[in-house]
Amino acid sequence: MEELVKAVGKLKGKGLLLTHHNADLDAVSSALGLKYGLGKLGLEMDIGVAESVSRAGKKLLGSEEIIVDPDCKNYEWVFLVETSVPEQLASVKNLRVDLILDHHPAGPLVKGAKAVWIDEKEKAAALMVFRLLKVLGVEITAEIAKILLAGIVADTAHLRLAERGEFLVVAELLGTGVKFSDVLNTIEGEVDFSERVAVLRALGRIEVYRLGELLVCFTEIGSFESQTARALVKAGADIAVVFDRKKEELRVSSRAKKTIEDRGIDLSILFIEVGKIIGGTGGGHPTAGSANGRKVKAIPEVIEFLLGELEKVYGKAERLE
Ligand SMILES: [Mn+2]
Incomplete structure (x- = not known):
């Protein structure tokens, strides 16, 4: 200082x-x-x-x-x-x-x-x-x-x-x-109408994975990505990852329960790698990772990478239908 x-x-x-x-x-x-x-x-x-x-x-x-x-x-x-x-x-x-x-x-x-x-x-x-x-x-x-x-x-x-x-x-x-x-x-303040609509629509597109007792979800949205990730964690996800795909930019936002830190998972570190995967930069905090990049089609790679890293700690991922 x-x-x-x-x-x-x-x-x-x-x-x-x-x-x-x-x-x-x-x-x-x-x-x-x-x-x-x-x-x-x-x-x-x-x-x-x-x-x-x-x-x-x-x-x-x-x-x-x-x-x-x-x-x-x-x-x-x-x-x-x-x-x-x-x-x-x-x-x-x-x-x-x-x-x-x-x-x-x-x-x-x-x-x-x-x-x-x-x-x-x-x-x-x-x-x-x-x-x-x-x-x-x-x-x-x-x-x-x-x-x-x-x-x-x-x-x-x-x-x-x-x-x-x-x-x-x-x-x-x-x-x-x-x-x-x-x-x-x-x-x-009040949550405004468009944000509530965005969160509810994101719920309709959600993919949920179970790794032992850990629940991880992914979804896509046009705006309010961090608010949506936060809402999903409140609703029960341990880790929520939200994609916002624009024409030339992909934004990824995530939130997690603090308990993941006890198992050595740090989203700020994982999202540095996510940034590289999507041709941009990433980072954040241990329970709030984010990344921006140019590779708008890289969503499957990001999901595969994150599940792979989490599997090392929590065991095999199983998609819940
Ligand atoms: Mn701050």
Whole structure:
């Protein structure tokens, strides 16, 4: 973190806080938390995103402005949060990165950056923003606390993945007077109609495999792939893999119960390989792997690879009709 603290101290002029396409709650929370926090140090900055902001992210943004596909040329410095992978920033103009804060495995953008703080053990980028702001001596106001709590709660599956360390931060943030129920209201919202339709249609196309007591399912959908994977795990799958096949791009999203980690299965590692299989890149978290690639016809290969890896641990896969 030291390197990043030093680099922040040297920032001058107007900057850009940049985050990845379809910015999720943690991405928006981190960028917004940094904007308010670094703003207290007298820095001026815009927030930028590639392509779009997720629905939940938009709700957290409220009336705060965000620039879609900004031009990095217009800024003295660019501070990237929640990614270091150029594929997630493809539509940003004159992409350039000076500072990086993230909790995913390091991507290619790390090479060109002046200061990097990546910690894969951190469960949310918003947690790292909190730690950075504290070291910088920024007062964590209730406004900042509420923003950061949204990212932390979202990325820990509503604190189900949180342990003592994360709860200590949450308790400290709540100490500013923010109510936890208000945080939940900000991030939960209603599931919109098109998402519910997408999830239900995905159920109709589902393929279920049984490996001993492990249930793995695969399905295809036109959007909402991560939401669908999450819904399938809630519905009983141990691992859910959802394909979203566009004309020239295949997106694969997955979610799993935490119990797979006890058996040494790590989706972030398996999805690096999935990325290669589909001619792109992949990664993620132990219970949430994802990949994007160009080989839109590679779905059977991905299924074969994942079942093969799981069979090494859980035994033979049997398709359930
Ligand atoms: Mn995150």
